[in-house]
Every structure is written in C-alpha cells, then in structure tokens.
C-alpha cells in the first residue's frame with residue numbers, strides 16, 4: 519500500500535475535474551485576460567471573473583474585484599504586510615505562525631522601525647485572546663494570525679480575535695493556508711480586513727495559485743509593492759489605483775485559477791462539513807491508535823474540534839528524520855519531518871530544534887490507509903523500543 523500523508527505541504531491527489539479543466543484550458547482556450555479582444559482573451563476574462571465570484575461566495579465576501587490572485591499565500595502575505603505596515607507601527611502575531619508571516623514581520627522589525635510582539639500560544643498550540651489583548655498598544659495597527667497551525671493543526675479563536683480587533687480599531691489579517699477547504703471561513707463573521715489563501719493545500723487546487731481578499735478600508739492604506747503591466751491604463755506610468763489591477767501586475771496563472779475554480783466547485787459539491795468530518799474522524803482514529811502504542815508522543819491539541827487535519831509525533835528512541843525515513847522508504851508512507859517552516863511553533867510545543875514527524879490527512883485518505891499507518895508505526899516501535 520502507498521499512503522500520502524503530506525497534505526499539509528500540498529494535497530494529493532487532486533480531484534480529476536481539476537486536472538481535466540487545466541488540460542482543457544491549455545488545449546482549447548489559452549488566452550491572456552485583460553490584454554486583447556479576441557475570443558481566447560475574452561474567454562480567459564470570463565473564467566477569471568467567475569472565479570473571483572466563486573471565491574467571494576466561498577468566503578462570504580461581496581466584491582469580486584477585491585479578490586486578488588497571486589502565486590501562493592506567501593506572496594499574498596508579503597504584499598499585504600509590506601504594503602500596510604509603516605515605520606512607527608506596532609504589529610501582533612502569534613508563536614504558532616509559519617515563516618510566511620514571521621519572516622516578513624521580522625524583516626520589517628529589524629529594518630524599518632516597526633514594533634513586533636509575538637503572543638505566546640499554550641502547549642496545545644492555541645493562542646488565548648486575553649494574551650493578545652494584553653499586547654495591544656496605542657500604535658497597534660495590525661494583528662495577523664494563522665487560522666490553524668501547520669504543525670499541530672490547532673485551531674485559533676479567530677472569531678474572538680476578530681471582535682477584539684474590531685473593538686480596538688486594529689486591522690485583522692488571517693492566514694488560511696491550513697484551514698481553507700476544511701473549516702468554514704466567513705470574512706464578515708470573523709471581522710477580517712484581509713484573508714490570505716493558497717490554492718494547493720486543502721482547497722485542492724494546483725500549486726502556484728493563491729491570493730487574498732482585501733476589504734475597502736484596508737485597501738485604502740495598502741500600497742502595492744509589485745508594479746508593472748496590468749493590461750489597463752497602458753498610457754500611464756503609474757500603477758492603477760483600482761482593484762484588482764492595483765495588486766495584480768504581470769500575467770496571471772490562468773491555468774491555476776481554472777484548476778482552483780474547479781476545486782472549489784468540487785468542495786462545494788462534497789460539502790465543507792463532510793470534508794471536515796472525514797478529516798477529523800481520520801485524525802481522531804490515528805490519534806487513538808497512536809495512544810495505544812508506547813514511545814510515541816503526540817504534540818498539540820488532541821481533542822476533536824480543537825484541530826484540523828494534521829498530527830505531529832515524535833518517538834522516544836528514534837530521531838524524527840530516521841522515523842520519517844523509515845515510514846517513507848520501508849512502508850511507502852509519505853510524511854514530513856523537521857520544523858515545517860514554523861520554528862516558534864516548535865518552541866511553543868517543546869519540540870525545538872529537532873521538530874516532529876507530521877502526518878497530515880486529506881480528503882482522499884481512507885480508514886484502511888490509517889489502519890495501515892498505525893500497523894506500520896507499531897511495527898517500527900517493536901523494532902526500536
């Protein structure tokens with residue numbers, strides 16, 4: 519048996535309709551949107567607009583032109599953070615963040631007279647709202663937080679953090695890399711000003727497509743950092759100031775956008791709740807099996823409802839890279855070991871500097887695959903106990 523448990527890095531497989539739609543676009547459509555007036559370019563325009571609308575509906579937002587496409591969530595977060603934060607600003611984030619949030623913020627704090635505070639999450643990987651509230655200062659401009667940790671899967675209290683931001687007139691940005699496509703995300707209910715997403719994880723789209731939604735209020739103060747050809751206002755030497763062109767310079771990844779559009783359609787048909795229940799059931803099944811095998815330690819929140827789809831483990835007699843290698847090479851179980859680009863998260867849960875072996879579940883995993891994984895983990899423990 520071959521088992522893919524690296525969906526936290528990128529989901530595999532993708533729904534067949536995703537690959538089919540990309541093939542169809544590349545063989546039959548192929549135009550560049552917003553550049554020309556021939557049918558191929560106009561067809562690409564339509565796909566682009568329809569996908570913006572679909573993303574709006576998916577995240578309960580109401581202005582399609584405020585959906586911006588990028589290459590991935592790392593680009594989205596960089597555009598947002600570098601465009602919003604100015605000298606003298608104070609920013610709060612959490613200790614569970616991915617480097618896609620931490621590195622741009624750290625860079626700004628080192629070079630641009632920006633104050634940065636990192637709210638300490640608890641040992642389950644959950645950041646308490648009160649901890650964040652205590653860090654707020656008169657110059658706090660922005661809070662940026664991941665919805666679910668890519669190390670432990672732990673879900674952050676986003677709705678309450680959003681309310682805190684609203685009450686204190688602080689902008690709020692959500693990193694949805696590990697939650698979009700598994701957890702319900704409601705732009706309004708969460709009081710967001712921007713929602714960054716990546717297409718290739720639980721959204722089940724191809725790699726190389728991501729984006730963000732920005733509301734009008736945040737857009738007003740966010741300056742674009744990537745300038746160039748937009749197909750609009752070609753006579754002007756200045757970047758257009760209207761959305762989406764303000765943030766979309768250069769040719770878009772239309773094959774990726776089409777694939778993402780079909781992936782969202784697939785998720786809508788299956789039902790977000792069905793997907794969440796499936797992943798959550800398999801995660802609980804994996805955890806309860808692991809608790810019966812000696813020498814494994816599971817990090818983070820174990821209870822159903824507190825986390826999304828990944829499980830981070832260590833073994834008391836094996837180094838994480840050894841465990842990872844054995845799972846992969848001897849048992850065909852794809853997994854990931856190390857710090858998963860989130861060093862502070864490992865400091866928080868006590869697994870720094872070696873990290874963990876992460877088993878991240880996706881919608882196409884089955885009970886049989888998890889049973890097989892548990893058997894293999896048991897066998898490994900019998901050899902190395």
Ligand SMILES: Cc1ncc(COP(=O)(O)O)c(C=O)c1O
Pocket residue numbers: 526527590591592593616618664666667668693695696716717728
């Ligand atoms: C929480 C989180 N944020 C950001 C990223 C970066 O995603 P991408 O590589 O698609 O930009 C990841 C990827 O693992 C992630 O898990």
